[in-house]
Each structure stands twice: as C-alpha cells, then as structure tokens.
Amino acid sequence: MSTLDLAFAALADPTRRRIVARLTRGEVRVTDLALPFQMSLNAVSKHVKVLERAGLVRRHRHGREHYLQLRALPLRDIVRWASQYERFWNQRLDALEVFLAGTAADEEKSDD
Amino acid sequence: MSTLDLAFAALADPTRRRIVARLTRGEVRVTDLALPFQMSLNAVSKHVKVLERAGLVRRHRHGREHYLQLRALPLRDIVRWASQYERFWNQRLDALEVFLAGTAADEEKSDD
DNA sequence: GTATCATTCAACCATCTGGTTGAATTTAAC
DNA sequence: GTTAAATTCAACCAGATGGTTGAATGATAC
Numbered sequence: 001m002s003t004l005d006l007a008f009a010a011l012a013d014p015t016r017r018r019i020v021a022r023l024t025r026g027e028v029r030v031t032d033l034a035l036p037f038q039m040s041l042n043a044v045s046k047h048v049k050v051l052e053r054a055g056l057v058r059r060h061r062h063g064r065e066h067y068l069q070l071r072a073l074p075l076r077d078i079v080r081w082a083s084q085y086e087r088f089w090n091q092r093l094d095a096l097e098v099f100l101a102g103t104a105a106d107e108e109k110s111d112d
Numbered sequence: 113m114s115t116l117d118l119a120f121a122a123l124a125d126p127t128r129r130r131i132v133a134r135l136t137r138g139e140v141r142v143t144d145l146a147l148p149f150q151m152s153l154n155a156v157s158k159h160v161k162v163l164e165r166a167g168l169v170r171r172h173r174h175g176r177e178h179y180l181q182l183r184a185l186p187l188r189d190i191v192r193w194a195s196q197y198e199r200f201w202n203q204r205l206d207a208l209e210v211f212l213a214g215t216a217a218d219e220e221k222s223d224d
Numbered sequence: 225g226t227a228t229c230a231t232t233c234a235a236c237c238a239t240c241t242g243g244t245t246g247a248a249t250t251t252a253a254c
Numbered sequence: 255g256t257t258a259a260a261t262t263c264a265a266c267c268a269g270a271t272g273g274t275t276g277a278a279t280g281a282t283a284c
Contacts, residue, residue: 177251
C-alpha cells in the first residue's frame with residue numbers, strides 16, 4: 001500500500017481525525033487520548049496504530065507510558081495531491097455560477 | 113457517513129485516484145474509462161459508484177452511454193481540512209531541521 | 225516481591241471492500 | 255423485431271476494518 005493510500009484510508013475514519021485534532025494540543029498518552037471516546041481503550045489503541053502506519057503519529061515510550069505525537073507530513077502530501085485539482089473546483093460549481101461567470105470563459109474544454 | 117469520510121475513503125484507493133486523474137481530461141463513458149484498467153468493467157463501475165457517492169463524480173446518461181464528469185468540490189473540502197495542520201508539517205520535520213532551525217523557536221510547546 | 229497501572233496482543237465477530245461471474249435492463253443498429 | 259452494445263444488478267468470495275473481551279507484558283509503587 002502506498003503512503004498516500006495509507007494516509008487517505010487513515011483519515012477516512014472520524015475517530016482518527018479527532019485523534020489528529022487532539023494531537024495538535026501536544027503529546028498525549030494513549031490512555032488520556034482514549035478518555036473522551038466512547039469506545040474501549042483497545043479500540044483507540046488500534047486507531048492509533050493505523051495512524052502510525054500512515055506516518056501520521058509517532059510514539060515514544062517513557063517507561064510504561066506511550067506518548068503520541070502528531071506527524072503532519074502525510075497531510076502535506078494529501079494537500080499536494082488534492083491541490084492538483086484546484087482548477088476543477090473553481091470552475092463550473094453549478095448552473096448558477098456558470099450563468100454568473102457568463103462570458104468569462106477559461107481555456108478548459110467545457111461540457112455542460 | 114459524513115461527506116469528508118466518504119471523500120477520504122473514496123480516494124484511499126489508487127484505482128479511484130487514477131479515475132479522478134483521468135477525468136481531468138474531460139468526460140468519459142464508463143467503458144472507455146475502464147479500458148486501461150486491468151480489471152473487469154464491473155469492478156470499474158463499482159469504483160465509479162463509490163466516487164459518485166462521495167460527490168467526486170457526476171454522471172449524465174446519453175442514451176445507453178453514461179458520461180462521467182469530475183466534481184472536485186470534495187477535494188477542496190479535503191484540502192481545507194488538511195490545511196488546518198499546515199503549521200504542524202512546517203515545524204520540526206526531523207532532528208536535523210530542528211538543529212538547523214536552531215534559535216528560531218516558535219510559539220508552540222516543544223517536546224523532543 | 226506483590227499489586228497495580230499502561231499498554232498491547234490475540235481471538236472473535238459483524239460489516240465493509242474490492243474483486244469476480246452471470247444475468248438483467250435499456251438503448252441503438254440494422 | 256432481433257441482435258448487439260453499454261451498463262447495472264445480484265450473488266458470491268477473500269480479505270480488511272472497527273469494534274469487543276480477556277489474557278499477556280512491562281514498568282512503577284510500595
């Protein structure tokens with residue numbers, strides 16, 4: 001599986017996106033991370049492992065505690081990949097915009 | 113499932129990302145779309161449906177032919193979501209960069 | 225050293241996924 | 255109107271996913 005595959009797949013789960021969001025506030029232990037979630041610690045632990053495999057989380061052990069840290073580079077790759085298509089979301093959003101855009105045609109082949 | 117969930121999940125598959133890329137060159141029929149892929153037409157058809165459900169592809173029928181069109185807005189949502197974390201991939205890429213960055217500390221809590 | 229805390233490992237389960245094949249549907253072609 | 259084309263639908267299958275519970279591991283506390 002490619003790194004992009006892994007990153008996209010990891011972020012497809014809302015629990016894992018919440019974990020990513022949580023990690024912006026700094027390192028957390030697995031147990032603390034799991035607290036606000038309505039699922040077992042084991043389930044959260046598995047989610048963390050998915051994020052780790054995607055390179056989105058780094059872990060460093062300190063005794064029996066595992067501290068988790070955000071690793072954002074895969075997010076940059078995702079932004080880069082998706083940004084290729086920027087010109088496609090700026091154009092032809094819906095019929096109204098087509099109308100409003102009116103004569104301001106751009107170079108792309110137009111179809112509806 | 114949220115729209116972000118669906119978009120991330122849809123893009124986690126390399127075949128579907130190839131389909132998205134292909135659609136930037138304009139509309140295609142399902143059959144033509146399927147040609148370069150080493151899988152059955154049915155498999156491609158299913159991939160297209162996943163992209164449709166995620167709002168990344170629009171279909172309009174013209175007789176018995178289904179023309180597929182890229183819908184890029186969900187990609188914009190993904191870029192928006194991931195870009196929240198930009199500050200996290202610009203900082204502390206690895207130990208070397210930390211060293212090179214040297215005294216140029218920023219406001220975020222530092223941990224390793 | 226024994227009890228306890230933080231975490232993972234392992235097994236299990238239901239559901240989803242990505243592929244297949246074969247039949248059905250709808251439209252075009254002759 | 256029969257044949258053929260474009261596509262989906264349906265059933266099936268193997269493997270992944272997201273959750274559970276219970277046991278194992280490893281470090282701390284006392």
